[in-house]
Amino acid sequence: MTAVQGKGSVTDNDVFIYPKESELSADDLRGFVEYNGNTLGKHYKENIGMYKGHYPILDQDAKPMNKPDNRIVINFAKYITDIFNGFFIGIPPQITLDNESNNGNLQAFNNANSFVDKLSEVAKQTSIYGRSYMFLYQNEDSQTKVAISAPTNSFIIYDDTVAQEPLYFVRYTVDEDNKMSGTVYSATDAYSFDDSYKVVETLTQLFKAVPAIEFIENEERLGAFDSVKTIMNAINSALSQKANDVAAIADAYFFAKGAEISEDDFRGLADNRVLTTDSADADAKFLERPNGDGTQENLVNRLEDKLFLTAMVSNLNDLDSGAQSSASGYSIELRMQAMRGLASNKERKYTSAMRDLYRIVFNITDLAKPSVVKKVTNAIMGKQQPEPADELKFQFTRNLPKNVADEASTAKTLEGIVSKQTQLSVLSIVDNPTDEIDRMASEQKDAAQQAVDNNPANYDFQGVSDEKD
Incomplete structure (x- = not known):
């Protein structure tokens, strides 16, 4: 547990915790925002940079004396993220209710919000950052809408009980003058704040809960490629050095011993690749560098194998090559078993998060109502009326041949x-x-x-x- 400015703290899994009975002060809010921006923000910036193709090798100092200085980047971070999420959510999940009328309303809500598309984007963000948020709001027509909020400028603060229920959702922005402003949402109210973290305006909070849900990649909130960053950097370094060696061989020094070589001779050497000398003791050759091609090739191949093994994401190029090209669908599924396990764990996290999201939606809209028959039956049987969100069915289908x-x-x-x-x-x-x-x-x-x-x-x-x- 790490303490932040004020009464807040952050767990080992980067969960923001605050005393349940306390009211969030400007000092407490500042502590959380600065921790999110300065500490977690470094991790977020590095990960999104790698996903976009910016790796540490690009920031290294230039080599001296005009030596070959290739900076080759193989964007494995994007490959791992996109392949895994194509497998996880490439086929849109089915979200349904048994009641025909309620299910029709549910599908209309999902379609109006392009919910499946937003869910796909959230899945990508959680693989990059380890977490992402879905934020509920109402537009000018009093329609409930869903928006995506990245962890780079938003977070949820949970209470300090065992249940860790959400207390506040915070969103903020920094303008071109480096001035910050944002909004804090609780289950009962909302307010905007300025650069000094003081309340600027009290806002209307229509939802009966904190209007945001956190989606996570795993309990540790690690991205899909966090565990293999060093391997990716090593591959880029090895390939770049290999390219430098190739360039160095092409620019090898010419060594002449015991011969007088005129400018015309050098010109003829450059044009015709031939040099003749009259001296019996003359010797001419290119200086050769030691060649570590085999060692480099073995290193790159071994690193790439360990990369996919550690990330637990299948290398589809490997599945499509050689003997694997004729493999049965079942054998391919066996080779993707590790990725299946990752996807199943992510599915459980997403199912729980979506159920909580729809529970908030159902409480403020008439999207899903128990039928009259069910109400009467439950009353007769003395059963407690079930929550509509508890009757939601989620079916994820792995994107396999x-x-x-x-x-x-x-x-x-x-x-x-x-x-x-x-x-x-x-x-x-x-x-x-x-x-x-x-x-x-x-x-x-x-x-x-x-x-x-x-x-x-x-x-x-x-x-x-x-x-x-």
């Missing part, structure tokens, strides 16, 4: 064993099982109506009978 024929066979085998919704969820081509069930019912209804309309027994043969008479 799929054999639709095998999935269809599995789904057919499940006929009569599980519910229709569970049966359809096996199929990767079905985005929303509930909507698919509705479409199937509609098609069956249309087919039945068409059969009735085309049934000859329904034809009026009265005219034909009259002609015969």
Whole structure:
């Protein structure tokens, strides 16, 4: 636990803690903001820089005496982040409610907020920074909206109890004159503050909770490539040095012994690569540097293997090469088992965070209401009314090569064993099982109506009978 200015503190997992019964003062707020900007901010800046391709090798001092000075960067940070999140959330997760009306409202809310797209961006941010936030607000039309807030300029302060419930959400910005301003949100009110951390204006807080939820990559709040930074830097250094050696060989010194070489001779050497001398003792050659190509190559290959092993993210180029190119889908999944474990852990964190987010939304909107039948049934049975957020269903699908024929066979085998919704969820081509069930019912209804309309027994043969008479 690290103490910050005021009464606040920060845990080993970088969680901001504050006494539950205390009121956040300007001094306390300053301590948290400065810690987030000065201490955690260095980590955030380094990570986003690496994701964008800026590595420490680019900041090294230039080599003296015009020596070759290549600065090669292989952006493994971006590769690891994008490959892992493509695997984790490349296929949009399904978020549903059993109640048809409530589910329709839920999907409309998600579509209006481009929620899946925002969730994908949050997933990328947590892989870079270790954490990210979703912030709820209401626009001018009193519509509840969702925004993404990066940890570089926002954070949540939790209470000091075992539950660690959120007390405040803080967002701030720094303008071009290096003046800071921001807003603090609690469960009951909100206010803006200035560069001196004093209250400037009291704002309306419409939500009945702190209107932000923290999404984390893991409990330690480490990014996807935090554990392999030194390996990535070593690979860049080794490749750059290898390029320097190649350049040094191309610019090798020419050594002549016992021969007088004129300017024309040197010019002929440059143009024709040939030099002749009349002296019997003359010797001419290029000075050769020791060649460590094999050692360098082994080092780079070994570092790259350890990079993906330590990051626990599969190297797809390795899966596509050599004997692996003909590997079965199942064997490829086995090679991706470590990444599956990472994704499963991240999924559990995201499921919990999304449920908390929707709980806030449901409390201020009519997005999901228990049906009248369920209310009456629960009252008769003496059951406590369940929270709509507790009835949410989240289904994440790993983005792997799929054999639709095998999935269809599995789904057919499940006929009569599980519910229709569970049966359809096996199929990767079905985005929303509930909507698919509705479409199937509609098609069956249309087919039945068409059969009735085309049934000859329904034809009026009265005219034909009259002609015969």
